[in-house]
Amino acid sequence: MEKSIKFEKDLNLEATELRLGLPGTKESEKQTPSAIKSNKRVLPDMSEECGYEDNSNVSHVKKCDQEVAPPAKAQVVGWPPVRSYRKNCFQAKKMEAETTGMYVKVSMDGAPYLRKIDLKVYKGYPELLKALEDMFKFSVGKYSEREGYNGSEFVPTYEDKDGDWMLVGDVPWDMFISSCKRMRIMKGSEARGLGCAV
Amino acid sequence: MMNYFPDEVLEHVFDFVTSHRDRNAVSLVCKLWYRVERFSRQRVFIGNCYAISPERLIARFPGVKALTLKGKPHFADFNLVPQDWGGYVQPWIEALARSRIGLEELRLKRMVVSDESLDVLSRSFTNFKSLVLVSCEGFTTDGLAAIAANCRFLRELDLQENEIEEKKNHWLGCFPDSCTSLVSLNFACLKEINLAALERLVARNPNLKSLKLNRAVPIEALQRILMRAPQLVDLGTGSFVLDRDSDDSETYRKLKATIQKCRSIRNLSGFLEVAPRCLPAVYPICLNLTYLNLSYAAGIHGSELIKLIRFCGKLQRLWILDCIGDKGLEVVASTCKDLQELRVFPSDPFGAGHAAVTETGLVAISSGCPKLNSLLYFCQQMTNAALIAVAKNCTNFIRFRLCILDPAKPDPVTMQPLDEGFGAIVQSSKRIRRLSLSGLLTDRVFLYIGMYAEQLEMLSIAFAGDSDKGMLYVLNGCKKLRKLEIRDSPFGDMALLRDVGKYETMRSLWMSSCDVTLGGCKTLAKKMPRLNVEIINENDQMEFAHEDSQKVEKMYLYRTLVGPRKDAPEFVWTLV
Numbered sequence: 001m002e003k004s005i006k007f008e009k010d011l012n013l014e015a016t017e018l019r020l021g022l023p024g025t026k027e028s029e030k031q032t033p034s035a036i037k038s039n040k041r042v043l044p045d046m047s048e049e050c051g052y053e054d055n056s057n058v059s060h061v062k063k064c065d066q067e068v069a070p071p072a073k074a075q076v077v078g079w080p081p082v083r084s085y086r087k088n089c090f091q092a093k094k095m096e097a098e099t100t101g102m103y104v105k106v107s108m109d110g111a112p113y114l115r116k117i118d119l120k121v122y123k124g125y126p127e128l129l130k131a132l133e134d135m136f137k138f139s140v141g142k143y144s145e146r147e148g149y150n151g152s153e154f155v156p157t158y159e160d161k162d163g164d165w166m167l168v169g170d171v172p173w174d175m176f177i178s179s180c181k182r183m184r185i186m187k188g189s190e191a192r193g194l195g196c197a198v
Numbered sequence: 199m200m201n202y203f204p205d206e207v208l209e210h211v212f213d214f215v216t217s218h219r220d221r222n223a224v225s226l227v228c229k230l231w232y233r234v235e236r237f238s239r240q241r242v243f244i245g246n247c248y249a250i251s252p253e254r255l256i257a258r259f260p261g262v263k264a265l266t267l268k269g270k271p272h273f274a275d276f277n278l279v280p281q282d283w284g285g286y287v288q289p290w291i292e293a294l295a296r297s298r299i300g301l302e303e304l305r306l307k308r309m310v311v312s313d314e315s316l317d318v319l320s321r322s323f324t325n326f327k328s329l330v331l332v333s334c335e336g337f338t339t340d341g342l343a344a345i346a347a348n349c350r351f352l353r354e355l356d357l358q359e360n361e362i363e364e365k366k367n368h369w370l371g372c373f374p375d376s377c378t379s380l381v382s383l384n385f386a387c388l389k390e391i392n393l394a395a396l397e398r399l400v401a402r403n404p405n406l407k408s409l410k411l412n413r414a415v416p417i418e419a420l421q422r423i424l425m426r427a428p429q430l431v432d433l434g435t436g437s438f439v440l441d442r443d444s445d446d447s448e449t450y451r452k453l454k455a456t457i458q459k460c461r462s463i464r465n466l467s468g469f470l471e472v473a474p475r476c477l478p479a480v481y482p483i484c485l486n487l488t489y490l491n492l493s494y495a496a497g498i499h500g501s502e503l504i505k506l507i508r509f510c511g512k513l514q515r516l517w518i519l520d521c522i523g524d525k526g527l528e529v530v531a532s533t534c535k536d537l538q539e540l541r542v543f544p545s546d547p548f549g550a551g552h553a554a555v556t557e558t559g560l561v562a563i564s565s566g567c568p569k570l571n572s573l574l575y576f577c578q579q580m581t582n583a584a585l586i587a588v589a590k591n592c593t594n595f596i597r598f599r600l601c602i603l604d605p606a607k608p609d610p611v612t613m614q615p616l617d618e619g620f621g622a623i624v625q626s627s628k629r630i631r632r633l634s635l636s637g638l639l640t641d642r643v644f645l646y647i648g649m650y651a652e653q654l655e656m657l658s659i660a661f662a663g664d665s666d667k668g669m670l671y672v673l674n675g676c677k678k679l680r681k682l683e684i685r686d687s688p689f690g691d692m693a694l695l696r697d698v699g700k701y702e703t704m705r706s707l708w709m710s711s712c713d714v715t716l717g718g719c720k721t722l723a724k725k726m727p728r729l730n731v732e733i734i735n736e737n738d739q740m741e742f743a744h745e746d747s748q749k750v751e752k753m754y755l756y757r758t759l760v761g762p763r764k765d766a767p768e769f770v771w772t773l774v
Contacts, residue, residue, distance in 0.1 A: 078276035078685070079660070080547050080576060080603050081634075085333065085359040085387070086494075087547065089470075093496055161475050178497075 104158075104180055108136045109187040119177045125169050132156060136185060143169050158183045208234045218243045237261055244268070245705050247285060247309065248730065251760045252293035263302045264328075265294075269309035271708050271754055272658075273683055275333065278710060278752070280736055282767045285309045289765075295322035303328040303354075310334070316341030320348035328354035328382075335361040339388070343369035346377075354382040356408075364390055371395035378402050384410035386434050386468060393419050401426045410434025413470045421453045428459045434491075435468035438476050450479060458482040467491035467517075474502040484509035488536075491517040493543045500526045508533055515539040520555045520576060527559030531566025539572035544603060547576075557584030564591035572597040580637055581609045585619025595627035599634035599658070605686075606661040608638040615639050621646035624654075634658040641668040648675020656681040669693035673700050683708040691718030698725050706756035717746030719753055723773035730762055731755045731773040 102119040115135055122128040129140050141152030148167050149155045156168040160179040168176070168183070212235055215221055225235040241264040244250060255262065269285025287309045294301050301323040311334045319326065326349045339362065345355060346369055370385075370392050380403040385391060391414045400406060400423050407430060411420065415436030424430070440450060453476075463483050472495045484490075487510050492503065500523040507513075507526070513534040520542050522530070530537070540563060542555055557580045564570060564587065571594045580602050600620075608615055616637040624630055624647055631653055635643065639662035647654065648671035655678055663669065669689040672679065673696070682704065690713030701707060701722075716733070723731040734752035762772040 076605060078273065078278045079605055080544060080601055081276045081658075081660075082544065082547050082576075083275045083333070083359065084277055085361070086543065089494060090496060090545070090547075161473070 104182050106183040108185040124173050153187050155186045157186055205234050209238045212238055246756050248763050249758045252290045256297045262299055266305040268307045273708055274308055284765055287311050288315045291315045291319050302326055305330040306334055307332040310336040313337050313341035317344040320344040327351055330356040331360050332358040338363040339365045339367055339369040343367055343372040346372035351379055353379055356382055356384040357387050360387050368392040373399055381405050382408035386410045386412050388412045390414050408432035411436035413437050418449055421456050424456045424460055429462055431462050432465040433463050438469050438472040440476055454479040465489040469495035474498050477506055481509050488512055489515040493517040493519055496545055504529045513537055517541040519543050519545040521545045524555055524559035528562040531562045537567040538569050541574040542576055544576040554578045557581045561587050564588040568592055571595055574599045576601045579610045581611050582616055582619040586622040589622035589626040593626045595630050597632040598623055600636055602636045606638045617642040624650040629653050632656040635662055640664050644668040644671040648672050651676055653678055659684040659687055661686045663687045666690055666693035670696055673697055680705045684712055686711040688713055690714050694718050698722055701729055702757050708754050710752040714750050716748050716750055719750055720773050729755050730758050733771045736769050
């Protein structure tokens with residue numbers, strides 16, 4: 001389905017994949033196409049030679065032996081040379097972001113009262129839309145980038161940080177949850193107008 | 199001729215000699231100058247607290263008013279030095295207190311400070327004015343309360359990146375109502391603060407020029423504080439977020455108006471929490487800024503950073519996260535023509551690297567900012583061609599620290615080591631004093647460094663080199679070398695022992711995960727009694743103690759006039 005393929009990309013599974021590998025290896029380079037001008041990358045052989053891909057507890061970096069931390073990411077002690085204070089600041093922020101909920105109000109045209117949902121709970125658009133459909137007893141149409149939601153009176157929209165009303169599904173999931181202030185499920189002619197605009 | 203002048207004249211002349219290196223040089227001219235200099239010296243810098251004792255400091259400089267002390271080795275910043283290694287300030291403060299020295303300023307870096315030390319400090323020196331603690335640990339807000347309560351003429355309390363245990367004691371409220379002399383206050387590294395006490399403190403200290411808040415200070419409080427202190431030159435915001443659901447346009451308007459009145463702000467930092475849509479509030483003062491530190495402002499997208507930077511035409515120093523991207527650095531290059539110092543930190547040091555900078559950004563900066571003299575750059579990759587271009591564009595580097603996140607990574611275009619690139623840098627920047635290397639490097643880069651880096655004082659090496667020759671090139675060539683720190687490089691006893699006298703001309707040498715053996719270190723220690731050769735061994739000592747051929751995991755040696763330290767923990771073995 002077109003919709004699910006689009007969302008698969010948005011889910012950005014590669015970014016959340018657990019693997020052994022020091023930063024800057026092949027995988028991470030794929031995610032920064034804009035940063036690398038030349039089309040020559042560290043050859044796959046290079047990184048394999050360095051033992052980044054193996055699952056053993058000891059990985060070899062060129063000439064040196066190092067101890068590899070057991071968790072999924074292989075980290076060298078004290079590398080990169082970032083002060084612990086700074087590392088702790090960012091770790092704390094990351095953890096904070098991971099644990100606090102992200103509740104937003106959801107209104108539906110014609111419904112007597114609003115609901116609140118925690119965006120953190122959902123891993124992507126399909127889950128979110130399913131939850132909304134269940135909560136408000138409606139069905140949202142088929143999503144396409146060109147036409148928005150087709151085949152339904154209902155269109156999910158959200159207000160972003162700049163105060164603009166946007167169609168749910170256009171931006172990558174991470175960007176959506178960090179910019180979504182509240183949601184509104186539009187209905188009827190108003191909805192169709194938004195669905196056609198790109 | 200100078201011998202016929204009374205001492206007061208000499209002293210008066212020496213008053214104009216302020217740098218401690220120059221004063222050290224003055225003191226070596228002759229006995230008369232030594233004597234006059236030592237009685238008139240007020241500012242003393244001790245780069246290694248174990249090189250000398252407090253008693254000898256006091257004996258030589260009885261007039262000392264301002265003291266700087268540094269404790270742990272630099273690699274302690276990266277968790278390479280175990281807890282409880284040392285660096286205690288207590289004996290210094292006790293000795294100074296006993297001797298009735300009129301201490302007014304104390305600056306400590308990487309030292310262990312206890313609440314008791316702070317208490318004694320606060321009670322022992324009536325004119326105490328300034329306390330600066332950088333990367334220190336071991337104390338709580340109780341110690342800060344003592345400083346606040348007892349130092350009647352305190353001008354400066356600057357806490358930079360310390361590990362402080364926070365008690366529920368509202369230490370800020372311990373500043374008495376009579377405290378009106380504050381010029382500089384920085385508590386950004388704390389998590390909590392008593393807001394009411396803070397606002398009252400700011401209100402009664404009209405000379406406040408530098409104020410750095412922490413995350414617990416919300417944007418509404420910032421606005422009120424800035425209303426009271428429009429004279430600030432140096433501002434560190436705390437939280438810069440407007441609450442999602444509240445009606446915030448009024449707050450934002452007030453904030454923007456207030457900030458606009460702060461025409462003296464030249465240094466801006468903080469943004470420990472920031473909502474991008476609030477950033478435009480600072481645009482009005484951006485054009486006055488000479489220093490901008492956004493290196494803790496995670497979560498600002500490159501595009502928002504770029505919008506902000508476009509207003510900052512007068513920037514001389516910029517600290518930023520790599521989410522600015524190469525494109526953002528190009529904007530910096532075209533906007534900040536006076537840029538002298540750039541630091542680009544990794545926003546996600548262990549992450550997948552989707553926000554990053556590469557050699558492209560650095561070349562752009564070098565091309566647009568020829569005055570650049572100090573660089574700290576964490577990047578995904580670097581090429582020789584880029585470094586050569588940077589070397590051509592910028593010939594004034596004093597500090598050049600490059601950290602390619604992937605250790606020992608070669609030039610991704612040519613697959614070559616980065617020897618030529620770094621070689622170009624040291625050859626063109628003849629006044630370079632500090633250098634940190636990374637990427638794939640052979641002995642060749644050290645040949646270049648030994649040949650060209652005549653002014654080099656500090657060198658940091660990681661995962662580099664092929665053989666002892668590399669280290670020898672550096673030790674032989676860099677006559678001004680003071681600090682050398684090496685990790686995970688194949689340098690061993692041959693290099694270590696070739697020129698043992700060299701280490702007395704240096705402050706310290708750190709070697710970890712290299713090839714030096716216990717036997718080699720023992721030999722060195724025996725030959726050089728005025729060096730402390732410390733073996734840091736966190737593993738089982740018994741097993742370790744008997745094998746001279748065994749490689750030493752961590753060795754730290756430093757020159758000293760006072761022999762092995764008496765406060766070394768069990769896992770530190772000072773060889774004699």
